[in-house]
Amino acid sequence: MKKLFTTLSNIWKIEDLRARILFTLLCLLIYRIGSFIVLPGVDSASLDDAQAKEGLLGLLNMFAGGSFSRASIFALGVMPYISASIVVQLLGIAVPYFQKLQKEGESGRKKINQFTRYLTIIITALQAIGYVRSQISPDARLFSEPMFTISSMFILTAGTMFVMWLGEKITDKGIGNGISMIIMVGIIAQLPFGILSEFNSRMGAQGGLISFIVEIAALFLVVMFTILIVQGVRKIPVQYAKKIVGAKQYGGVRQYIPLKVNAAGVMPIIFAQAIMFIPTTIGSFFPSAQSSFLAAFSDYTSLTYNLTFAFMIIAFTFFYTAITVNPVQMSDDMKKNGGFVPGVKPGKSTGDYIDAVISKITLPGSVFLAIIAIMPSIAIILGVNSQFANFYGGTSLLILVGVVLDTLQQVESHLLMRHYDGLMKTGRIKGRTPVSAGGSVI
Structure with missing residues (x-):
């Protein structure tokens, strides 16, 4: 303290x-x-x-x-x-x-x-x-x-x-991240109302205070899990060749390329959500032609809706990662600067190696992202108030975690530049977007 x-x-x-x-x-x-x-x-x-x-x-x-x-x-x-x-x-x-x-x-x-x-x-x-x-x-x-x-x-x-x-x-x-900060403040402003609403509903139901405490503990675990996904990286070692200019030696050091487990950020959820509301929109124009198929997509707690939603998030995560992270360009940049991955030939082989690593880490990242996205629906099915359930996952939680980490990183950078202690006892706070991967809109 x-x-x-x-x-x-x-x-x-x-x-x-x-x-x-x-x-x-x-x-x-x-x-x-x-x-x-x-x-x-x-x-x-x-x-x-x-x-x-x-x-x-x-x-x-x-x-x-x-x-x-x-x-x-x-x-x-x-x-x-x-x-x-x-x-x-x-x-x-x-x-x-x-x-x-x-x-x-x-x-x-x-x-x-x-x-x-x-x-x-x-x-x-x-x-x-x-x-x-x-x-x-x-x-x-x-x-x-x-x-x-x-x-x-x-x-x-x-x-x-x-x-x-x-x-x-x-x-x-x-502090930075202006648009994200405004969205974050809007989301946080709804949190007290969600907690109060859930507290009132639990006080009048079976389980009472114990159920409410269990829900808060579950929310804490979900937030910790989301932080792990946002900050998870796979480091690829890069060795730089030595150069001697005059009496000085340049290069010869080993650095790392941090590849994000979830390089796409919240964009796959946003794209998937936009498409998932198309059947509902079509159904609103033709209310007399409502079918069981459209009805299933109108209920965002149904099994059909959530399985389709999860599959689309996984597909969009691969798509968005492919267009934002360019292994060929990364390989070319390393080659120009005299860098190489130990044990891998520079050029095309390096690009193929980075692409293979990205594919391997994107699969678990996309699955975890899909789990986070459908968590609010699972919370509602388990009896959590819909206003409070929105904080158990989805876009809102990812934005909250990402913006808070970015803001803390900005503050820590100012502290370390002035030779003060950082915000953590060991290590440093990592934001959402590394230098090597493309950032998201939000």
């Missing part, structure tokens, strides 16, 4: 780190205040928020920190930006022009960011119209149409762009 207080004291002593933390907290406070400001022309007392807390809408509501169900000016949060980022990232794989921009360095990155912002505006405007028509009932509208829809579209779009701006400011002047 004494070491904890000493570390907190050291954090506060570093002027730059202190300023960054305070700036980040200020931005997050502004975001949370804005999430409670209701859209003009909406009667908050007449809102029916029960539908906005179930299924996909419940997940969006969690990411938006409850703004979605409150019809806030930040109701859409940063989800349109994430959707635009995914689209642009996929265009970078399929469209030569975007591939060229990715190779142009800083100037190309600025152009890609500009495209992402423009696409975010378009997606937000479309989602805003759909949100107003589907989530705000006519009884809750104080303005007449079409003025209400038009004004709400502009306000929701402006709200999303402002949240994006806050995220960029946190990245530049705060």
Whole structure:
């Protein structure tokens, strides 16, 4: 406990780190205040928020920190930006022009960011119209149409762009990972309500306090398991040839390429979830033609839904890892810098070796990711409240664990640069994205 207080004291002593933390907290406070400001022309007392807390809408509501169900000016949060980022990232794989921009360095990155912002505006405007028509009932509208829809579209779009701006400011002047921090705060804001809801339901049911304590212990074990998956790496040793320039010797050291067990991050779950909601969407357009097949995919606790969901996550993990981690480029970079894997020929043999290692570690990584993804459904089947069950796995838990680890890594880097002790007694905190593997959007 004494070491904890000493570390907190050291954090506060570093002027730059202190300023960054305070700036980040200020931005997050502004975001949370804005999430409670209701859209003009909406009667908050007449809102029916029960539908906005179930299924996909419940997940969006969690990411938006409850703004979605409150019809806030930040109701859409940063989800349109994430959707635009995914689209642009996929265009970078399929469209030569975007591939060229990715190779142009800083100037190309600025152009890609500009495209992402423009696409975010378009997606937000479309989602805003759909949100107003589907989530705000006519009884809750104080303005007449079409003025209400038009004004709400502009306000929701402006709200999303402002949240994006806050995220960029946190990245530049705060601790970093601005968009991820905003999503994390939105998820954490729902945790007390989930715990309270589960506590109240357990107090009135059989088992009482003992069942609640067992659920908290199970949640702790799931979080520990998720941390192991996020931080798990397979190190490939790389030896660099010795070079003597003048009186100095360069190279001759052994380093490692850290290959992530889960290099794809949360992207496979996001892709799989988007596809899994297609049958439900089709069924909503043709309610009279509902079949047992569509009904099975409408129930996210059914065996059919979860098996299909798990299989798609495994498939998307292999796909996303293949497009983000390039063994050939890694092999070429090592060869140019005089590096080689001991016992493996440089060039194509090294690329094949790295590719084989990636394939071997991606299989267990994808299976574990699928298990984490279906954990909320398992928790609901075992009797856990759906609001609390969302924290037992899925995208929300992966984002929470990843962002917390990244933030702690940033803080530890500042401490070690000033020759203070780190946050851990032994070793160092590892973030989600190593230098050799591609990072995820979130």
